[in-house]
Amino acid sequence: xxxxxxxxxxxxxxxxxxxxxxxxxxxxxxxxxxxxxxxxxxxxxxxxxxxxxxxxxxxxxxxxxxxxxxxxxxxxxxxxxxxxxxxxxxxxxxxxxxxxxxxxxxxxxxx
Amino acid sequence: xxxxxxxxxxxxxxxxxxxxxxxxxxxxxxxxxxxxxxxxxxxxxxxxxxxxxxxxxxxxxxxxxxxxxxxxxxxxxxxxxxxxxxxxxxxxxxxxxxxxxxxxxxxxxxxxxxx
Numbered sequence: 001x002x003x004x005x006x007x008x009x010x011x012x013x014x015x016x017x018x019x020x021x022x023x024x025x026x027x028x029x030x031x032x033x034x035x036x037x038x039x040x041x042x043x044x045x046x047x048x049x050x051x052x053x054x055x056x057x058x059x060x061x062x063x064x065x066x067x068x069x070x071x072x073x074x075x076x077x078x079x080x081x082x083x084x085x086x087x088x089x090x091x092x093x094x095x096x097x098x099x100x101x102x103x104x105x106x107x108x109x110x111x
Numbered sequence: 112x113x114x115x116x117x118x119x120x121x122x123x124x125x126x127x128x129x130x131x132x133x134x135x136x137x138x139x140x141x142x143x144x145x146x147x148x149x150x151x152x153x154x155x156x157x158x159x160x161x162x163x164x165x166x167x168x169x170x171x172x173x174x175x176x177x178x179x180x181x182x183x184x185x186x187x188x189x190x191x192x193x194x195x196x197x198x199x200x201x202x203x204x205x206x207x208x209x210x211x212x213x214x215x216x217x218x219x220x221x222x223x224x225x226x
Contacts, residue, residue, distance in 0.1 A: 089154070
């Protein structure tokens with residue numbers, strides 16, 4: 001079965017630095033890979049989507065890369081702020097309208 | 112942007128009773144909605160895909176008679192947890208999409224506690 005791995009340990013960084021989160025998967029590549037932000041007790045919020053034929057996508061301070069050879073996606077937040085502190089989930093879309101989440105990585109940005 | 116409203120946000124019920132959770136797409140129509148369950152510090156687990164006008168599709172290991180899903184209109188799906196037990200206590204979240212390019216919009220979740 002498909003496995004999605006995100007670092008379960010929290011990532012602690014200083015304000016202003018770039019945060020880099022990793023999402024690795026096994027088996028076959030998804031049609032889409034998405035990143036979400038989840039705050040405690042809330043539903044996930046969509047951030048970025050990248051297709052299997054795309055290498056990189058940017059949105060303001062966010063950047064996502066997708067390497068189907070390494071079976072890995074990297075999620076970067078530049079000039080990080082304490083307000084960026086949250087859990088970030090990657091989600092892989094397989095088949096039509098069905099996708100699966102990683103367990104998420106908690107990011108702590110310290111002032 | 113797309114908004115998905117989920118109600119209630121939290122509910123406490125007695126063991127053996129049933130609880131209904133509603134999920135509405137407010138500004139778009141959703142022929143398909145998804146129901147997830149999330150335990151503390153764990154990933155969202157897809158429970159079922161709700162299809163407007165037809166039966167829901169359940170993931171392996173999810174009891175369809177216990178988690179009843181109804182998708183009666185293009186903007187409303189409901190999940191009913193029947194004969195709830197303490198082990199059903201969890202965070203339940205629904206989602207829908209306007210199309211694969213838009214990502215998925217999630218409801219704010221329902222915290223169910225069965226006592």
